[in-house]
Amino acid sequence: MSQQTTRTFTLNTGDKIPAVGLGTWQSKPNEVKHAVEAALRRGYRHIDTALAYGNEREVGDGIKASGVPREEIWITTKLDNPWHKRVPEGLASSLESLQTDYIDLYLMHWPSSTDPDDLKKHYPDWDYVDTWREMQKLVGTGKVRNIGVSNFGITHLERLLNDPSCKIVPAVNQVELHPCNPSPKLLEYNKSKGIHTTAYSCLGSTDSPLYKNDSLQNIAKAKGKTPQQVLLHWGLQRGTSVIPKSVSKERIDANFDLDGWELTDEEMKQLSSFTERFKVCDGAFLPDGVKVFLGDDE
Numbered sequence: 518m519s520q521q522t523t524r525t526f527t528l529n530t531g532d533k534i535p536a537v538g539l540g541t542w543q544s545k546p547n548e549v550k551h552a553v554e555a556a557l558r559r560g561y562r563h564i565d566t567a568l569a570y571g572n573e574r575e576v577g578d579g580i581k582a583s584g585v586p587r588e589e590i591w592i593t594t595k596l597d598n599p600w601h602k603r604v605p606e607g608l609a610s611s612l613e614s615l616q617t618d619y620i621d622l623y624l625m626h627w628p629s630s631t632d633p634d635d636l637k638k639h640y641p642d643w644d645y646v647d648t649w650r651e652m653q654k655l656v657g658t659g660k661v662r663n664i665g666v667s668n669f670g671i672t673h674l675e676r677l678l679n680d681p682s683c684k685i686v687p688a689v690n691q692v693e694l695h696p697c698n699p700s701p702k703l704l705e706y707n708k709s710k711g712i713h714t715t716a717y718s719c720l721g722s723t724d725s726p727l728y729k730n731d732s733l734q735n736i737a738k739a740k741g742k743t744p745q746q747v748l749l750h751w752g753l754q755r756g757t758s759v760i761p762k763s764v765s766k767e768r769i770d771a772n773f774d775l776d777g778w779e780l781t782d783e784e785m786k787q788l789s790s791f792t793e794r795f796k797v798c799d800g801a802f803l804p805d806g807v808k809v810f811l812g813d814d815e
C-alpha cells in the first residue's frame with residue numbers, strides 16, 4: 518500500500534524532493550509561522566514559499582520554532598518577476614529572510630521579466646532565457662542546490678532548452694494542476710525532458726470550485742476520505758509532488774493523512790475526465806502583451 522508522506526521524487530540532479538509539501542501563498546501574517554511549525558511537527562519535510570509572498574521571514578521563523586534540523590527540510594522559494602535582472606540580489610534577499618545559507622530549489626516564478634520601475638511593462642532587452650542564464654550561475658555557489666522554473670508552458674520550455682546558453686535542464690517545473698486544469702501534455706513533456714512537475718493549487722485554491730463535483734464527492738465518500746485527500750492522491754499518483762496550503766492545524770494534519778490507501782485506475786480515470794476548466798493563476802496580473810498561457814497545455 519502506498520506510503521506517500523515519506524515518498525520522494527528523484528530530480529535530474531539526483532536530489533530527492535519530498536512528495537508532499539506545505540504551500541504558503543496567501544497565508545496571512547501571524548499565520549504562516551504557526552502553519553510551518555505545525556506542518557514540520559506533523560512530519561512535512563517540504564515547504565514552498567516565494568519572495569513575492571512576502572512571508573519568507575515568517576517561514577524561516579516557523580522552521581526555527583519547529584526544532585527540525587535544517588538539513589532535514591526541503592525549502593523551495595522563487596525569484597520574483599521584477600528581480601530578473603537582479604538574480605543574486607533576489608536570492609540574497611530570500612536567504613536573509615528565510616534565515617538559511619542555502620535553498621534546496623530556486624525557481625523562476627514566471628517567464629516574465631517585469632520592469633521594476635513600471636510593473637505593467639516587460640524589459641525590452643531581457644527575457645526569461647537571460648534570467649535562466651543568470652540563475653545557472655548560482656549552481657556551484659553552495660547557495661542553491663537545484664534550479665527550476667514555474668508557470669512554464671511547452672513553448673517556453675522549448676525555447677529555453679533550445680537556446681545555446683541553456684546548460685542546465687530545469688530540475689522542476691511548478692505549475693497549476695488539478696482535475697479542472699490537468700494539462701496532460703505539459704506533464705508528459707516535462708517528463709520527456711527529465712523535468713519533475715510540482716502541482717500548485719492542487720486543491721483548487723481558495724474557495725475551490727472542485728469540491729462541488731459529484732465524481733469527487735462520490736469517490737471521497739466511497740473511500741472514507743476527504744475530497745482534499747482524494748485530490749492530493751490524484752496528484753501524487755500522477756507522479757507530481759503536491760504542495761497544499763493551509764493555516765489550520767487540523768487541515769494541515771488531514772492533508773498529510775495519505776498513507777496506506779490508493780485510488781484505483783478507474784477512480785484516477787474519473788478524476789482525469791472532468792470537462793469543466795478553470796485556472797487560479799491565469800497570469801492576468803502580468804504586463805500587457807505577455808501571454809503565459811496559450812491554451813490548456815501549451
Ligand SMILES: NC(=O)c1ccc[n+]([C@@H]2O[C@H](COP(=O)([O-])OP(=O)(O)OC[C@H]3O[C@@H](n4cnc5c(N)ncnc54)[C@H](OP(=O)(O)O)[C@@H]3O)[C@@H](O)[C@H]2O)c1
Nearest residue numbers: 540541542717718719720721722723745761762763764768
Ligand atoms: N508557482 C506559482 O506561481 C504558484 C501559484 C499558486 C500557488 N503556488 C504554491 O502552491 C501552494 C498551493 O496552492 P494554493 O495556495 O493556491 O491553493 P491550494 O493548496 O489548492 O488550496 C488552499 C486553500 O484550500 C484550503 N484548504 C486546505 N486544506 C483544506 C482542507 N483539508 N479542507 C478544506 N479546505 C482546505 C485553504 O484554507 P486554510 O488555509 O484556511 O486551510 C486554502 O483556502 C501555494 O500556497 C503556493 O505555495 C505557487
